[in-house]
Amino acid sequence: MPPIERYITEATLEVFATMIFIDIIPGEPLKGQNDGIDSNLTSMIGLAGDLQGVLAVHCPETAALGITGAMLGMDVAAIDDDVRDAIGEIANMIAGGLKVALAESDIATELAIPTTVLGKAVRTSGQAGVFRFIVPFASPVGDFGIELQYVLH
Amino acid sequence: MAKNVLLVDDSSTMRKIVSRSLRQAGLDFGDIFEAGDGLEALDVLEKEAVDIVLSDINMPNMNGIEFLREKSGRDGIKDIPVFMISTETGDDIIGEAKSLGAVGALKKPFTPDKVNEVLGPFM
Numbered sequence: 001m002p003p004i005e006r007y008i009t010e011a012t013l014e015v016f017a018t019m020i021f022i023d024i025i026p027g028e029p030l031k032g033q034n035d036g037i038d039s040n041l042t043s044m045i046g047l048a049g050d051l052q053g054v055l056a057v058h059c060p061e062t063a064a065l066g067i068t069g070a071m072l073g074m075d076v077a078a079i080d081d082d083v084r085d086a087i088g089e090i091a092n093m094i095a096g097g098l099k100v101a102l103a104e105s106d107i108a109t110e111l112a113i114p115t116t117v118l119g120k121a122v123r124t125s126g127q128a129g130v131f132r133f134i135v136p137f138a139s140p141v142g143d144f145g146i147e148l149q150y151v152l153h
Numbered sequence: 154m155a156k157n158v159l160l161v162d163d164s165s166t167m168r169k170i171v172s173r174s175l176r177q178a179g180l181d182f183g184d185i186f187e188a189g190d191g192l193e194a195l196d197v198l199e200k201e202a203v204d205i206v207l208s209d210i211n212m213p214n215m216n217g218i219e220f221l222r223e224k225s226g227r228d229g230i231k232d233i234p235v236f237m238i239s240t241e242t243g244d245d246i247i248g249e250a251k252s253l254g255a256v257g258a259l260k261k262p263f264t265p266d267k268v269n270e271v272l273g274p275f276m
Contacts, residue, residue, distance in 0.1 A: 018262040019261075019264075072170070082166060088164065093261050096239075111240065113163070113213055
């Protein structure tokens with residue numbers, strides 16, 4: 001089994017270091033339902049191929065605004081199209097990093113187009129036998145989490 | 154002479170970031186045009202004087218590969234160089250893009266230094 005949790009952590013750190021310029025600190029991956037992340041906005045991207053599932057970025061409003069502001073180099077006061085688009089693009093880049101890492105283990109994946117939903121504590125769910133974890137991250141603009149729910153063929 | 158650039162990405166955020174990265178990279182460019190997918194990009198290329206295209210691959214309506222294929226069949230625009238900017242960095246998809254005329258690829262996420270390294274020789 002490839003170290004998928006580590007791949008998610010490393011891909012997220014790379015995205016934030018190169019394009020967002022916010023220092024983030026990863027926590028231990030959480031595998032229960034109670035992950036403690038109080039999100040208001042979730043961006044999801046579907047994965048197909050040898051690894052099938054959904055990658056989701058869960059952000060509370062403060063984190064979504066702070067991350068988008070840092071990404072665009074401007075103040076962002078409210079959740080709008082820019083915020084939805086920015087967090088969706090982060091999901092896309094993290095999934096891309098996961099795809100590249102998995103390819104080195106001959107696991108081929110394809111990415112869908114991200115979808116962003118607004119809502120309190122949105123979580124994904126799947127059929128029995130699906131693996132699921134969330135990697136929590138601490139940041140100066142608030143905590144957020146990267147969730148992966150997947151089946152590996 | 155400054156080059157006019159067309160940014161093709163369904164993410165308006167990413168178009169803003171690429172535009173900012175071009176400035177931060179210190180590259181000499183003129184006008185920056187934007188398109189949200191391959192169809193819009195073809196329309197811009199037919200109407201505007203574009204020197205270089207930077208295109209995502211994974212887009213709705215017409216993706217980057219379909220855009221390259223369609224562009225390669227249009228006499229007035231087929232020779233405009235295209236760089237792919239994408240999370241899709243596998244040899245197969247980049248190889249397909251290059252076989253359809255793409256001249257290079259930049260992996261997301263990227264830094265302004267990387268933008269300079271990849272695009273600098275063409276600007």
